[in-house]
Amino acid sequence: MNIEIIVNTVKPYLWGIGAIVGGYVIGLIIHAVTWRLYTKFSKHSETNFFKLLNQKWYKPTRYLLVSIIIYVALKQVYDNTPALFADISLYMISFCLLVSVIVSAIKLIYVIEETILHHYEVDVKDNLRARQVHTQVKILRRIAIVFIIILAVGGFALSFETFRKLGTGILASAGIIGLVIGFAAQKILGNLLAGIQIAITQPIRLDDVVIVENEWGRIEEITLTYVVVRIWDLRRLVLPISYFIEKPFQNWTRISADILGTVYLYLDYTVSVDKIRQKLKDILQNSVD
Template sequence: MENVIRPLIVAGGAVVITLVVGWAVDQAVRRIGRRHPESPLWGPLRRCRVPFQLALCAALLRGAYGYAHIARDHRAAVGQALVLFLIAACAWLAVRVAAAVVESSYARFASTNQDAARVRRVRTQVTLIQRVVSVTVGVVAVAAMLLTFPAMRTIGASLLASAGIIGIVAGVAAQSTLANVFAGLQIAFGDIVRIGDVGVFEGEWGTVEEITLTYLVVRTWDERRITMPVSYFTSKPFENWSRNNPRMTGTVFFHLDHATPIDLMREHLHDILKDCAEWDGRAWGLVITDTTPTTIQVRALATAKDADDIWNLRCILREQLIAWLRHEHPYALPRINTAPAPGLAEAPDREAAAPRSNDMGPGPGNR
């Protein structure tokens, strides 16, 4: 009976202490957050409660399991399991703490900086830094777990001796993966592309939604997701419409008749823009850019604050100008000449049109 009661007392005591300490720490963090609302650290730090409690409970059990008088045959296995659990909980806690610090730093920067492009750049950098920290902590935790086994410690020397060969083989085998990793770091700190950037990627217009160390996710206008390797952005050209400033200039082309009243059309374009919320008021214009024997090409130009507004503005100008031409000046719309070709009776007199022999000028035959 004692072999059952002792383990229950040890386990129950560790759980109770863990719950009490976890609750006390959470209340303290919440109280500090209320006293210092200007600091965004305390909110994300409360998410560390669960990994903190798991790490504390594992540490208490690991330190007190000897007093539970567990059978000698199971003592080594229980101790090994508790050590592995403690390492995993500590790694989780470290990742959560790092994420809280990174998120609070980004939130503080975003709240005090009005430059949207710089905020997106910092967001991209801190996101990749957080991923690097998570991967590093995970690798260290796995290595620490493996080193807790005696067999792994005995072969550590041989592993270190062959590390150079293994590194060369792994580097050759994972050449593309390593290229993507270095490209991800170059994107993060080289400011090539950032989360939230709008542009054209492989012929698709979209917004950069996520950047990792190996791939990048682009959300298209029709809500599709395109996953691309980050090495693409360091080896091929692409259009970034919000690199430094998201403002854009849009154009709409019309093919119209030569009799189109350009001055009236220009005035109506200005009236449309003054009532349009998408126009940012920077520039506008309407000019003839080309002409053919049957039509003229008219270009309407306007500006907007970003890519979404410029798309809507171009559609509005196209619809309203065509409707205005159709109702007010239908003759300005292009027409196809369907009149029949002149017949033989309407054709000019060929004999009268033919050049006379005495009109050909001096020559050997006219002398």
């Protein structure tokens, strides 16, 4: 009698457990077969994009495919599974699916970035065009990642009834709450818009020689919120990205990668100018281009 009760109690859960285990195994098998075929294709491809995708997209797509198949399997047995168990399982799988989508999308963005930057080497003499592309791609990559995370998290939150009601309440009182949120997010949105403006207009680029706050240095890093300037004595000057939109500064390599500087020689009045000129010519002739 006790065994029958236990069997009857456990039996409804077996549908859900079977869907999870079966979906997991089927997902791994499908992904393994698919990825083996893709690996053979990428090895014969001359495009760097497919090779990078083969390196960086294996784990994210495996988790993504497994999550999708488990989610579909749970939906199929939803009516035969206890409601609480089915709902909790679906929400957990939905969360795993969300994380998989975010990671897969971010990895894809990094692959696209590396593919583009592969054609633009910065370690060359005339690297102006390369620095333009590096700056634009890196800033746009950061912006894209932020938007992907916001959209994915927002979409997942709206799948809950509580958050949908909260969203409706916020829209109903959009006036006051909008002002509060707008004031609180003013700096964040300002920096984000400044980052987009810098990516398009490019008043600064990576490795540009600049003078800011009476300091000479090179642009080392550009993020969505701040810019790092490497000072000549290896100190780092960190400035908000809006600084380069709102305040004047000097950019010595805005048009060309060549730098024109001034050298002062403090000499005695009796020094031969011709010998100094000849020494300068010797130094220039022996210098590496």
